[in-house]
Each structure stands twice: as C-alpha cells, then as structure tokens.
Amino acid sequence: MTTSTHTGGGMDVKGVMGSISFDGEWITITKKEVGQQERQFRIRAADVTGTRLKPATRLFHGYVQFVLPGSAPATEEKGLMAGGRPPHSDPHSLSIRHGANEAAQKLMAAVEQARA
Template sequence: MDVKGVMGSVTFDGEWITITKKEVGQQQREYRIRATDVTGTRLKPATRLFHGYLQFVLPGSAPATEERGLMAGGRPPQSDPHSLSIRYSANDGAAMLMAAVEQARS
C-alpha cells in the first residue's frame, strides 16, 4: 500500500511503515516504523485549498504540533519524521493506509 504525499510518500507492507521524504536541497531520507510500535495515528484530510497530513505517534513522543499560517495550513513541520503532508487527491488512499495500520496495531 503506497500513498504519494507532498515531497514524499508512505508505504505500508503489513508490518513496516516506510516514510520517504525529499526536502528541497536535501538528500532523500527514509524513516521506518514497525506498525506494532505505533501508539496512535492522526489523519487530517486535505481540502481543495490546503494540504492535509497523516501522522504516526510513537511511545514516549508527543505528536508534532500543527504550524499555523497561510503556507503551513495547519500541518506538522516538514522536518517531523513521523508525518507527511498529503494532497486532496490522496485522501482516499491515506484513509485506507491508516485503517490498515490501525488493524495491524491491534
């Protein structure tokens, strides 16, 4: 299961969540999280005007706060390794990915 986001993607193979990000002027970075280690998930669907996000919460860490402002649109910062901004067209795929992760957690 794969969801293309803004400057990155999230892949879930049933056990591992892989978040791949490519920031401007940076090399591509990859973060791997075991689905059973996730303590919570957050999904904010995108609208036609603003990007949404999906985020995975791990034990001992608080969820990244949403940045305010016109450019951020209520999303976590790009530097947060456990979240990814998504476009409106990716809402359905992101919802299915989050449901699969929630099922794998339990």
C-alpha cells in the same frame, strides 16, 4: 520512482515532497526536500500508539501522522503556508494533497488493523 512490488497488501500514498508505504508490518516514510538527500524513516506498526489523519481540502494540504511511545506528536504549524500541518522536519508525518485522501484513509485503516 520505483513502484512497490510487495505482496500481502502493500500500499503506498504519495504525499507532498514524499511518500508513505506500508507492507503490513513496517511503515516507511520517505521525504525529499529541495536540495537535500532523500531521507527514510521506518516505523513498526506494532510500535505505533496512535494515528492522526487530517484530510486535505481543495485549498489546503492535509497530513498523515503516526504517534510513537515516548514522543509527543508534532504540533500543527499555524499560518497560511503551513495550513495547520506538522513541520516537514517531523519524521512521523507527511503532508498529503486532496487527491491522496482516499489512499491515506486506507493506509491508516490498515495500520490501525495491524496494531490491533
């Protein structure tokens, strides 16, 4: 795993089977599924039309999601294993653990600020 060396307030959130980094302009969502190649999705903060953050609890993962023009946000999957999160295949969201709530909140606030 590489560490971020961005200057200018770069931040990273470690999620479930992936991570999100934000360098002030670009959001990079990296996802790794078992047995598959790592995939990266880059989104310009200026292109984001909305953000959703569902904090994780001790029992259930939460998620971070970015909404883009022309794409409806992925719906939450119901069920015990999904715990009300978008599917892992959604390129604009990432599940987070309870310990990542604070980092996720800071990242989302930074993205909201960059959008303004």
